[in-house]
Amino acid sequence: MPDAAYESAVADLVAANRILASQGVLDGFGHVSVRCPGDPSHYLMSRSLAAALVTAEDVVMHDMENRPVREADRQKKLYYERWIHGEVYKARPDVGAIVHSHSPTVVPFASTPAPLRPLLHNASFLGFGAPVFEIRKYVAGSDLMISTAELGRAMASVLGHKAQVVLLRGHGNVVVGPTLQVAVFRAYYTEVNARQQLQAIMLGGDAVVYMDESECRTTDKVMTANADRPWALWKAKASADGS
Amino acid sequence: MPDAAYESAVADLVAANRILASQGVLDGFGHVSVRCPGDPSHYLMSRSLAAALVTAEDVVMHDMENRPVREADRQKKLYYERWIHGEVYKARPDVGAIVHSHSPTVVPFASTPAPLRPLLHNASFLGFGAPVFEIRKYVAGSDLMISTAELGRAMASVLGHKAQVVLLRGHGNVVVGPTLQVAVFRAYYTEVNARQQLQAIMLGGDAVVYMDESECRTTDKVMTANADRPWALWKAKASADGS
Amino acid sequence: MPDAAYESAVADLVAANRILASQGVLDGFGHVSVRCPGDPSHYLMSRSLAAALVTAEDVVMHDMENRPVREADRQKKLYYERWIHGEVYKARPDVGAIVHSHSPTVVPFASTPAPLRPLLHNASFLGFGAPVFEIRKYVAGSDLMISTAELGRAMASVLGHKAQVVLLRGHGNVVVGPTLQVAVFRAYYTEVNARQQLQAIMLGGDAVVYMDESECRTTDKVMTANADRPWALWKAKASADGS
Amino acid sequence: MPDAAYESAVADLVAANRILASQGVLDGFGHVSVRCPGDPSHYLMSRSLAAALVTAEDVVMHDMENRPVREADRQKKLYYERWIHGEVYKARPDVGAIVHSHSPTVVPFASTPAPLRPLLHNASFLGFGAPVFEIRKYVAGSDLMISTAELGRAMASVLGHKAQVVLLRGHGNVVVGPTLQVAVFRAYYTEVNARQQLQAIMLGGDAVVYMDESECRTTDKVMTANADRPWALWKAKASADGS
Numbered sequence: 001m002p003d004a005a006y007e008s009a010v011a012d013l014v015a016a017n018r019i020l021a022s023q024g025v026l027d028g029f030g031h032v033s034v035r036c037p038g039d040p041s042h043y044l045m046s047r048s049l050a051a052a053l054v055t056a057e058d059v060v061m062h063d064m065e066n067r068p069v070r071e072a073d074r075q076k077k078l079y080y081e082r083w084i085h086g087e088v089y090k091a092r093p094d095v096g097a098i099v100h101s102h103s104p105t106v107v108p109f110a111s112t113p114a115p116l117r118p119l120l121h122n123a124s125f126l127g128f129g130a131p132v133f134e135i136r137k138y139v140a141g142s143d144l145m146i147s148t149a150e151l152g153r154a155m156a157s158v159l160g161h162k163a164q165v166v167l168l169r170g171h172g173n174v175v176v177g178p179t180l181q182v183a184v185f186r187a188y189y190t191e192v193n194a195r196q197q198l199q200a201i202m203l204g205g206d207a208v209v210y211m212d213e214s215e216c217r218t219t220d221k222v223m224t225a226n227a228d229r230p231w232a233l234w235k236a237k238a239s240a241d242g243s
Numbered sequence: 244m245p246d247a248a249y250e251s252a253v254a255d256l257v258a259a260n261r262i263l264a265s266q267g268v269l270d271g272f273g274h275v276s277v278r279c280p281g282d283p284s285h286y287l288m289s290r291s292l293a294a295a296l297v298t299a300e301d302v303v304m305h306d307m308e309n310r311p312v313r314e315a316d317r318q319k320k321l322y323y324e325r326w327i328h329g330e331v332y333k334a335r336p337d338v339g340a341i342v343h344s345h346s347p348t349v350v351p352f353a354s355t356p357a358p359l360r361p362l363l364h365n366a367s368f369l370g371f372g373a374p375v376f377e378i379r380k381y382v383a384g385s386d387l388m389i390s391t392a393e394l395g396r397a398m399a400s401v402l403g404h405k406a407q408v409v410l411l412r413g414h415g416n417v418v419v420g421p422t423l424q425v426a427v428f429r430a431y432y433t434e435v436n437a438r439q440q441l442q443a444i445m446l447g448g449d450a451v452v453y454m455d456e457s458e459c460r461t462t463d464k465v466m467t468a469n470a471d472r473p474w475a476l477w478k479a480k481a482s483a484d485g486s
Numbered sequence: 487m488p489d490a491a492y493e494s495a496v497a498d499l500v501a502a503n504r505i506l507a508s509q510g511v512l513d514g515f516g517h518v519s520v521r522c523p524g525d526p527s528h529y530l531m532s533r534s535l536a537a538a539l540v541t542a543e544d545v546v547m548h549d550m551e552n553r554p555v556r557e558a559d560r561q562k563k564l565y566y567e568r569w570i571h572g573e574v575y576k577a578r579p580d581v582g583a584i585v586h587s588h589s590p591t592v593v594p595f596a597s598t599p600a601p602l603r604p605l606l607h608n609a610s611f612l613g614f615g616a617p618v619f620e621i622r623k624y625v626a627g628s629d630l631m632i633s634t635a636e637l638g639r640a641m642a643s644v645l646g647h648k649a650q651v652v653l654l655r656g657h658g659n660v661v662v663g664p665t666l667q668v669a670v671f672r673a674y675y676t677e678v679n680a681r682q683q684l685q686a687i688m689l690g691g692d693a694v695v696y697m698d699e700s701e702c703r704t705t706d707k708v709m710t711a712n713a714d715r716p717w718a719l720w721k722a723k724a725s726a727d728g729s
Numbered sequence: 730m731p732d733a734a735y736e737s738a739v740a741d742l743v744a745a746n747r748i749l750a751s752q753g754v755l756d757g758f759g760h761v762s763v764r765c766p767g768d769p770s771h772y773l774m775s776r777s778l779a780a781a782l783v784t785a786e787d788v789v790m791h792d793m794e795n796r797p798v799r800e801a802d803r804q805k806k807l808y809y810e811r812w813i814h815g816e817v818y819k820a821r822p823d824v825g826a827i828v829h830s831h832s833p834t835v836v837p838f839a840s841t842p843a844p845l846r847p848l849l850h851n852a853s854f855l856g857f858g859a860p861v862f863e864i865r866k867y868v869a870g871s872d873l874m875i876s877t878a879e880l881g882r883a884m885a886s887v888l889g890h891k892a893q894v895v896l897l898r899g900h901g902n903v904v905v906g907p908t909l910q911v912a913v914f915r916a917y918y919t920e921v922n923a924r925q926q927l928q929a930i931m932l933g934g935d936a937v938v939y940m941d942e943s944e945c946r947t948t949d950k951v952m953t954a955n956a957d958r959p960w961a962l963w964k965a966k967a968s969a970d971g972s
Binding site: 027028029048049050052053080102104105107108109111112113114134136140141142143144145169170171198201202 | 959
C-alpha cells in the first residue's frame with residue numbers, strides 16, 4: 001500500500017469522525033471505519049474514543065477478526081462493538097465503509113413495528129431495506145450491544161446482501177456504503193429521513209407517499225455520485241466549530 | 244446594465260446564499276437565483292456549490308435556457324436542477340427571484356395529502372396556494388429531480404400563475420418572490436409555517452384556524468414591504484457565524 | 487427622573503432585547519418595552535429594529551399614545567404595533583413591562599381551541615388565564631396586526647385584569663409583568679410551557695395534570711421573586727453569543 | 730480528608746455543572762451535588778447560582794441537614810431545594826451524587842400517566858423504576874418545590890430503594906448515581922430517552938418494545954463502567970462553548 005493513499009485514507013477517516021460529530025450523528029459513542037486502500041482484508045478505525053476527539057494518531061489498522069495489526073496498537077483500548085465492522089466487511093465485499101451510530105430519531109424506528117422507509121430522495125438507499133436486528137432473538141438479558149463475533153455475524157445476516165442500513169433495537173443503527181463519503185452521507189440522511197417520516201406519519205398516517213423501487217434505484221446512483229458536495233461543506237463546518 | 248447595479252445584485256445573491264444556509268433553509272443542496280437587474284431575460288445563480296460556500300466569484304449569469312452567458316463560465320459545473328429557474332422565470336414575469344430548498348419540515352407536507360396552509364401571518368403568501376408537484380405523473384422511476392426542461396415546464400405549470408410556492412414530493416420546494424429579499428423571506432417562513440401547522444394539527448386536528456383569503460391578501464402586502472427587517476438581522480447573523 | 491435610574495432602565499431594556507433574541511423568543515420581529523422609572527405615563531422601547539441589534543441609542547421614550555416624546559426621535563421609524571404597549575399600560579396600572587413576540591410554539595395554541603395551561607411551575611402565571619384574541623371578530627381582512635389604537639384597546643380588553651398573557655391568533659402573543667425581568671421570564675416560560683404542554687397532550691391527551699389555582703397563586707409569587715437568577719445567566723449568554 | 734481528593738472533587742463538581750448546562754440538562758435553575766470524598770455525612774454543592782456560572786469558589790460543604798459547614802459560607806444564599814440532597818443521601822447510602830433538573834422532555838412524563846420506560850440502552854437504569862412524586866398528595870396549594878425536610882423525605886420515599894430517578898409533577902426530576910460521572914450520565918440519558926420514547930409512542934403506541942428487566946440489569950453495569958467516555962467529550966465541549 002503506497003504511503004500517500006494510506007495517509008489520505010487516515011485524513012478522510014479523521015474528517016468523517018469530525019463531520020459525524022458536528023452533524024449530530026455520532027456523540028460520545030459510535031464509530032466509523034473504512035477499508036484499507038488497496039487491502040480489502042484490513043480496515044481503519046479509531047481506538048476507543050468519542051468521534052469528536054479522534055486524530056490521525058488514534059487510527060488503528062484492524063484485521064477481519066478486529067485485532068490491531070501493528071505492534072504499537074496492541075495496548076490500545078479498542079471499541080467494544082468492533083465486531084460490527086469485521087463481520088460486515090467479511091459478509092459484504094461491496095462495502096467499503098461502515099458507520100455505527102445512536103443517531104437519535106432512528107432509535108424510535110428500531111423499537112417499534114413502523115418500518116423506516118424512503119421518504120426523502122437523499123435517503124433513497126432505504127429502498128433497499130432497513131431491517132431491524134432484535135438481539136433478544138439471539139441472546140437473553142444482553143446489554144443490547146454487538147460485543148461478540150457471533151452477534152456480529154447474526155447482525156450481518158439480518159442486514160443481508162441488499163440493505164444499506166440495519167437498525168438495532170433499543171440501541172442504534174449501522175449504515176454501509178461503497179466509500180467513506182457515501183457511508184457518511186447515508187448515515188446523515190438516515191437520521192433526516194427518520195425525522196421527516198415521523199412527521200409525515202403524524203400528518204398523513206397511512207396516506208404517506210414513499211419513493212417506489214425504481215425511483216430508489218435511479219436516485220441512489222445520483223446521490224452516490226454526488227456525496228462529495230455535502231462532504232466538503234460538512235468538513236468546513238466541522239473545522240469551524242472545532243469538532 | 245450599469246456595473247453598480249450588477250455588483251449590488253451579486254453581493255445580495257451571495258448574502259442570500261449565506262442567510263439561507265445560516266437559517267437552516269439550504270444545506271449541502273439547493274440554490275437561489277435572481278433576475279439580472281435591468282435584464283429580465285437573464286438570471287444570476289452560483290455555479291454548483293453548497294450555499295454556505297458561495298462567493299461573488301462563483302456567480303454565473305444564465306440565460307433562459309440555463310446556459311452560462313460568459314465565455315469564462317462555460318467550463319463550470321452548474322446546478323443539476325437549474326431548469327427550475329429558467330422555466331419559472333419564463334412562465335412568470337412577476338417573479339424576480341427563486342429559492343429551491345430541501346427545507347426540512349416542508350418535505351412531510353410534500354409527501355402527504357395534508358395541504359400546507361397559511362397559519363402564521365408572516366406566511367400569508369401560502370394563501371395563494373401551495374400545490375404539490377408529483378413527478379411520478381410525468382416520469383416513472385425518476386430521481387425525483389427537475390433535471391430537464393420538460394420537467395421544469397411541468398413543475399412551473401403546477402405552480403401556476405398565483406401560487407408563490409410549489410412542493411416537490413419526496414424532495415423539497417420552490418419559493419418565488421418579486422425580489423430576492425421577499426423570496427428569502429418566504430422560503431424561511433414556509434419552513435416556520437410548516438413546523439407550526441404540524442404542531443397545530445397535533446393539537447387541534449380539523450379545528451385549526453387558518454388565515455382566510457382576504458387576510459392573506461392584505462397581510463402579504465405588508466410582509467412584502469417589510470422583508471428588509473429580518474434580512475438585515477439574518478445578514479448580520481450569517482456574518483457572525485461564518486456562513 | 488434622575489439620570490441614573492433612567493440610564494439603568496435603558497441598559498436593562500437593551501439587555502432584555504438581547505436576551506429575548508438569544509433565547510429564541512424574539513427574532514426579526516417583536517418588541518419589548520418598560521415603563522419609565524418614576525414616570526408611569528411614559529414607556530421606553532426601541533425604534534423599529536430587530537431585537538438582536540438594539541443599542542441604547544435606539545431607545546425612544548413614548549407617551550401613552552405611542553408618540554415619541556423627544557424632538558430628536560420624531561423622525562425615527564417606530565414599531566408598527568406600538569399600540570399594544572400604550573393600550574395595555576393604560577388599562578393595567580400593575581403592568582411595568584411588556585413583551586410582544588412570535589415565539590414559535592405559542593402560535594399553534596393561538597390558532598386552535600386547545601387552551602394554553604400551566605404545566606410547568608415556572609409558567610404558573612398561565613393559571614391567571616391565557617385568552618386568545620381573535621382579530622377577525624373586530625375587523626375583516628386585516629393583516630392580523632395590532633396597528634391601531636382601537637385594536638390595541640380590543641386586545642387589552644381580552645387580556646382583561648388578571649391574565650399575564652394574551653395569544654394573538656395566527657400571529658403571536660403579548661406577555662406582561664410588574665418588572666422587565668419578570669416580563670422577560672414569563673415570555674421565555676410561555677414558550678417552554680407550550681412545548682411541554684404539546685408533548686404532554688401527545689402522551690396523555692385529556693389525562694394531563696395541570697397546576698391548580700392555588701398552586702399557581704403560590705408559585706407565581708416565588709417565581710416573581712426569583713426572576714433575577716435566569717436573567718443573570720441569560721445576559722451572560724447573550725453577551726457571549728454576540729446577541 | 731486529604732486536600733488533593735477534596736480539590737479533585739470540587740473540580741469535578743464544577744465540570745459537572747458546566748457539562749449539564751452545556752448539554753441542556755440544567756438551565757437557570759437546578760443543581761448537582763456529590764458526597765465529600767471519604768466523608769459520606771457531608772456533600773458538596775454550589776451556593777445558589779445558575780449551573781453555567783459555577784466556579785470552585787462557589788462550592789459549599791453542606792451537612793446532612795443541608796447547612797453550610799464552614800463559617801465563611803454561612804452568609805451565602807443556598808439553593809431553595811437543597812432538601813432534596815440531604816434527604817436522599819440519608820435514605821440511600823448507595824448514592825454518591827445527585828442531579829436535580831428541569832430537563833425539558835421529562836416534564837411531560839411527570840405530568841401524565843405515561844410512565845418513563847427504558848427504550849435506549851444508555852438509559853437502562855430506567856428499568857429500576859421512574860416513579861412520579863405528586864406533591865399535591867402531601868401539601869395543597871404549594872409552589873411544587875421541595876422546600877422543606879418533610880417534602881424531601883416524602884420524595885425520597887417515593888424514589889424508594891431501587892429507582893435511580895424520580896419525576897416531580899409539573900416541575901422536573903431527580904437522578905442519582907454511585908458517582909458524579911454516573912449521575913451526570915444518567916441525567917443526560919433520562920432526557921434523551923424521554924425524547925425517543927415520546928417519538929416511539931407516536932409511531933408505535935402500545936407496540937413499542939422496551940428493554941426487559943434482565944437487559945436493564947446487564948446493561949446498567951456496562952454503562953456505569955463507561956460513563957467516563959462521554960464525560961471527557963462533554964467536558965471538552967463545555968470548555969469550548971464557554972459554559
